[in-house]
Each structure stands twice: as structure tokens, then as C-alpha cells.
Amino acid sequence: MNDQTMTPEERAANLKGLGSSRKRVEDVRFTQGKGNYVDDIKLDGMLFGAFVRSPYAHARVVSVNKDAAMAVPGVVAVLTAEDLAPLGLHWMPTLAGDKQMVLADGKVLFQGQEVAYVVAENRYIAADAAELVEVDYEELPVLTDPFEALKSDVVLREDLAGQTEGAHGPRKHHNHIFTWEQGDKDATEAVLGEADVVAEEMVYYHRTHPCPLETCGCVASMDKVTGKLTLYGTFQAPHAIRTVVSLISGLAEHNIRVISPDIGGGFGNKVGAYAGYVCSVVASIVTGQPVKWVENRMENLMSTAFARDYWMQGKIAATKDGKITGLWCHTTADHGGFDACADPTKFPAGFMNICTGSYDIPTAYLAVDGVYTNKAPGGVAYRCSFRVTEAAYFIERMIEVLAIKLNMDAAELRRINFIRKDQFPYQSALGWEYDSGDYHTAWDKALKAVDYEGLRAEQAQRIEDFKAGKTRKLLGIGLTHFTEIVGAGPVKNCDILGLGMFDSCEIRIHPTGSAIARLGTISQGQGHATTFAQIIASEIGLPADDITLEEGDTDTAPYGLGTYGSRSTPVAGAATAMAARKIRAKAQMIAAYLLEVHDDDVEWDVDRFSVKGAPERFKTMKEIAFAAYNQAIPGLEPGLEAVSYYDPPNMTYPFGAYICVMEIDVDTGEWDVRQFYALDDCGTRINPMIIEGQVHGGVTEALAIAMGQEIAYDEMGNVKTGTLMDFFLPTAWETPNYTTDHTVTPSPHHPIGAKGVGESPNVGGVPAFSNAVHDAFRPFGLVQSHMPHDHWRIWKIANGLGMHG
């Protein structure tokens, strides 16, 4: 079939643009084992690095003896803080305005902290030699509880002694980092004082870890002849890493090339800058040879990028018929030994102030106190925009707690407090402008889809049966309506280390009508090579199959802040559409010239410009592309390419309604997810197949977090969950099937109306699972029990409620 006989719909379908469940182009490589991950990189003369790590959570480092390690054949170097100090690299700046030891400088502050870095000819020799480095420690008192830490005389950060001013304002105690306040404290306290009803609860979101299947790693390769450093690594933000490496190493930025190859999952773990990167770069500069460092799983869980660890004290006020009048939250945030949280500079607690959720709460106040303890630093956004999952969990628990206090149905309580459709754009009491939403429609659709009333009737019968001794299983119905804030963000209020959080896309159309696009982001499994080509296909009318996507090479891609916080689609996706529109604007002029009419006399028609009123006279984008390279068009430069750096005017606010139905065995604490319904509204849907896949994966990560996954410490600061034996990752066996659904409320400010979806299922999933557990025990008196809800803890709930006879 040729161009003239195809309908516009058929031509649009051939493009595989927006809305197409196009199969992923990445998969041809991945399914054959032909991905190229950092540990697959092998360079001539490549050495391996391995860390000596502290077994203690808090100790002085009295001495480090390298002799035995250096004597092992094949060992090239052993680096300590003393070796890095002359270069000024024994400490490094963190993303949160603090500084962090690269290698232990006199003391260690968490178990697993990096003490020495061994460089050897292969990984076996490096591991052997690391065992032989003799470190003499003197143990110090350990603080693993943030509330204790704020009272203790023990000074964790002696390097900050006497500093009463931190990066985010005054420090109240030697183990205190910052206080961050939002909203109106006095007004909120007044509302609480006058309210008909106030529900109060401590909601703890435990410490956990993103644990992507591929750990963090890098290969640093310094070419002493050209003076150029190439750094391959598992970087979610390769351009920012280049700038950071330049700033801390003193190497000129044009002499640094950062490459993120294929990344085996990120989930926030791969945003930060880690000691392994710095040591590998130094080792390559010193030896003149490439140096590879890849952490093992235990190192990954113990030292890079924990998430959460927020103690959220909440008060929620309402009228006696359930209208919420105020919300108060004080959070104690355990940041570990260094404040290395990955948040935009002005947001030391991320976007925790989205904690009013989906509700029209007129008055609110939030304060967050950051605290040092003897735990690993990190504080990354594990599959969420900065601290949004903590905020969503907090409000969705507080709603349930309020429902208990009011003796109301929690679905109805939500419904009467939702921000109404006609209130958007909505100004929240804690400072955000929600761009769009239609919560009531989504909520009603979700309740109907699961037959909510039928479920409640079944639950009532189950309770009767339980009381009559006919069953030992309870039924929990976990409700959640979440609102996210993603797509950081407007440069005017979001930066990381001073770098504005815009993003970018460059598109080049080739003469024969195919194209290459390069972005400032980097896929870690999201399928950017597939979906961003779809945006371009719809904008400029070339088939997605003819568009190559490249990301992750700072020498070729335009500068961008990377992929995390669901920002790729809201920010880089917008840049992609805008760059494509620049190309289309030039294509319009070329088409008009070729058709010998005025620019305004042609109109866009799927994949071509045609003369208005004479659709049989047209030039396809393919023809226009060729003309751009072979015609001398008066007033136009040859070629057809464009670049866009997009600074979004606002963030986007995806939302969703999730319902979990769970069976719980009172005697064993075992749980079984009978049904999980996930309705997401991410605005315009680019690739429904990929959206559904993101939801499946995100809800499964939420299942893990809510039902068993944690980074647990004993009182000595030992990590108790340092391997996959103890750290819960669900298998196919524990994981249920999910039902996905959607509504579409496009973002009014995004060029194609898209909002981002990768993190919604984790943000909404955690409260849905947790609320199901709580809901099952609500009739027996449970108000609040901390996650993770593993079998033992669920058994303890039942036991504590006297249900074991």
C-alpha cells in the first residue's frame, strides 16, 4: 500500500507513536545476553579494586598496616585516607550539602564503611589482599536510635564539632543535622485545639534498600597520553557525575567522558556518588591503567543508598462528620553517619511536604529533623520522587487512623475529603500547586471494579465466622488513594549541587528520513529507546522503528540531570517533544518551498505537510528530510536537526487508586494477596504495555517493602540483613497477579500531557498492602503497627490482641 491510498489512521498506526504498545527495541539484545553492563566492560591492562570495610559501626581507626597486602603478588596499590589526603580526596561533598569520608579518616561511623582500597591484577587477588590489610580499631559507643542520638553526649561527627550552622540552617545538637519546616505551625495548632476530633499516631517507615539486581560499579580509565579520563559506571545521572568528578578531582570537564552503559535496575541506588568511584578514578590516574570496581551484594546492602527511615509523628483534625480541618507532622529522619541524601538542594527532606496527599486540607504544618546515627548514609528515593513514598504512607495511614477514631468507612472518609476536579490547579497548604486531577472519578471506578460493598459484606461474614470459631483466617481490604509529585523540576526551585534540574533532547534527521535522538537521561529498564522514539514519531511523522535513541554518553548526549524521581517523561519527554516541534517548524518551511506555496498555506497531516484545501498536494517528512540536505532553499540553512533544553513550569502530579485484598492466617502470621487492583492516572499514555509493566514491577517492590524487606541493625550497629538470605526480595511464588486500570487526566503544562508512572506503583502500593494488614485486625482493636509486616510481626499483632486464646 502506498502513501496515497492509506487513510490517516493507517498512516498514524504505521508510525507506532503515542498510545502504541510497541514492542521494546532493547529486548533483542537483552534476551540474547548481549546487553553491555558495567561488569561486561573489559579493557586492556584492567586492574580490579576491592575495599577493606569496617566491621564496627563506630570506632577509631588507630592504624592501618598495608605490608602483608602489598606483599601479595599481583597487588599494585593499597590506598588509605593518608594517600588521598594530599589530593584533597579523602573526603567528598555529598548531594545534601554535607561531606563524607571516601576512606576512613581517623574513625568509622557505620559498619561497612570504606577503610582502604586495594588495587590488584584480578578480582581474586584484590579480595585476598583486602583480607590481609591489618586495621587496628578502638571501639566507640554506638548510636542506632535517632531519638537517643539527639540526647546522647557521644559526638558522632567530630569534624563538625562546634558548628552550629549546617547546610540547611541551625543545628540544635551535635548529632542534629537540620530542621526543615513547612506550612503554618500556629494556625495548625489552633485548628488542632479547636477540632471536634483529633487522631494522633506515630507512623514509622522503616529503613530499606533499593537493591537493584545489578550492584553499583565503575571502570575508570585514564589515558595518560591524551589526558582524558573515561569513566564507565552505573550512573543514573551521568552528566552530573561528570561535573562532580571535575569539581572534586580538578580535571577539566572536557577531559572527562562519563558513560553509563546498560544499567541493571537503579531504583535510586545509582544516583549518588560513592567512594568506589573516587577510589577507582584515583587508582587509574596513579597507575595509568583502567581500574574496575563492582560492589558485591553485601557491600551494596550495607554501604550504598539506604532509603526511608522516617519516624513520622502525626496529628489529624476533623469535624465529627469527617471533614478534615488540619494536619500536623513532625518527622525524625535517621540519615546515618553522613547526610548523603539525594534531594534537590532546597529540599533537605525532599518533597515530604506533599504529605497532605489527595485531600483538601486547609491548614497544615510539617517539620523534619535530620539526625546522625551509626548507620550507613544514603537516603535515596527508592522508586519514588524524593520522600514522596514516606509522605504518601504517612497520610494514607493517618486517614485510616482517623477513620477508626470517627468509626467511619475509610473509603467514604477519603471521598468526602478529596480535592474536587473543579479545584485544580490546587494550592496545597504546604506550598505545592497540583496541576490536575480527577480523584472522585478514579475512586468510584476502583471501588466499583472490586465490588467494594461486596467485599465489606464478605469481611463482616468472615469476622462472624472467626468469632464463631469456624475460621482462623481474616480478610483485610487495603485502600489507598495517592498523589505523587514528580518531574523535578522547575530550575527556579530545584537543583542538585547547583545544577538546575532541566533536561534535554537533541534530534538529527538523516537525509533518507530516519533519525537519531540523544537525551540527558538514562534508562535502567524503563525502555526509553522504545518510548521516546514514539514521542518523536507522533510529533514528526517518521516511524518509531526508524528512530535510534542514545543516552548515557556525556561526549555525545546533551546535558541533562538524569533519570530518577519519575523525571524522564515529565522533563526529558517534554524536551523531546519540543525538539521535535522545532524540526517540524523547519520542515513546514521546506515543504512550503517544495510545494511553491506560502508557509501558512500548508498544514500538518500525520506524516506530511499538505496544501490546505488540496490534500493531494503534499510532501512527506521523508521527502522533506531529503530536501533539507539536497536543496538550496533561500533563507534556510541546510540540514534538519534541533536541540531542546526543557525547564518545566511545574512538576506533574500523577495519582492513583489501589485496592488490596489480603487473607491473613492469625495463627502463623502468613499472608496471601488474593486480589490487587491498581488504577493509575499518569496523564497521556505513551506505551500502555510499558506502563503496565512498570505498575507490575513497582507494586512488587511495594509488596517487598510492606511485607518483609528491611535494613535492620542490632544495638551494636551490625547490619542484620546484609544478604539476600535475610533481605526480602519476593520470588514469582510469593508475588500475586495484578489487575491494572487507568483514567487519563493529561497534565495541562506538559507538551504531550504525560506525567510519569514508574514510581506511582511503589508510592501507592506500600500503603495499600500495609492498610490491608491493619484493616484485617481493625475489628479486633489494632490502630497502628509498624512495617514490615512479615509473618512474625503479624503473628505478634494477633498475639498482642489476645487472638491466640
Added chain:
Amino acid sequence: MSKMHVKLTVNGKEVEGLAEPRTLLIHFLREDLKITGPHIGCETSHCGACTVDIDGKSVKSCTTFVAQVNGADVTTVEGLTNDDGSLGVLQEMFREHHGLQCGFCTPGMITRAHRLLQENPNPTEEEIRFGMAGNLCRCTGYQNIVKAISASADMLNAQKEAAE
């Protein structure tokens, strides 16, 4: 450390080399033979990213010495591609049903699924979930992996029937 001579068949080709007695099979495959499909995710046998097929059994190559498989017949995901270079049935079905995202677990997943379907050509969903429980995925939530394996079973059975 002194090295020993090892000889095995990998993806239908005889290979040999020198390895320390402690050299793990995954390192021998990835670093000596440059077969980088199998990945290292945990080094404790939990995640299954390193899964290979050895003499008709699924084995985690991160906790197997190459010395243990001297003389064995080893298949990795690279060996599951059709002779003409096109995707094998499982590879194609994983793509068709969006059974992968970051791709890191995929080689182990597909290699394990290959053996599962030899062991049980008509698995139920429950049998697939149980049979794949030694392979972790952090991206997909397994739903589409189960679908891909089930569709592969149907396709392989149809191919077998057509050949008979």
C-alpha cells in the same frame, strides 16, 4: 596460585583453558570466555542471574567451581538463539509479552525457563511460579514472565506437534 587445565563444551563448542581450582564458573565464562550473558547479582545462589544449564540441569554458576564441571556440557542464554541468529522461542516470547525491563535477570530467567519446559512441557501457572522461584527479578513483578513462559510452552508444543 597454580592453575589446572579445564575442558568443557559451552553452547556446543569445545573450549579449554587454565583456571585456579577456586575459579568460579561464572568468572570463567565471563572473563576467560567472554560469555557475558550470565550475570552476577548476589554471589550466594539466591538471585539466579548467573543461571546456566549443565548436563540438563539448571545450575547457579556463581557458586560452582569451573573445576567441578570439567568435561560437562554447558549452555548459556547465548546458546538459546536459533542457528540463523534469530531469537529462540523463549527469547521471542519474553520480548512479545514484555517479560523483561532492565534485562539483568533475563539471561538467567530464560535459561532456567528453557530447562523448566524440558522438565515439564505443559506447566500450570502455579508450576511456572514454583519452577522459577530460584530466579529473582526486581523490575517486572513476574506476571509477564509467567505469561511469556506459558506462551513459549504453547508454541514449542505446537512446533513439536507439527514436526510429528
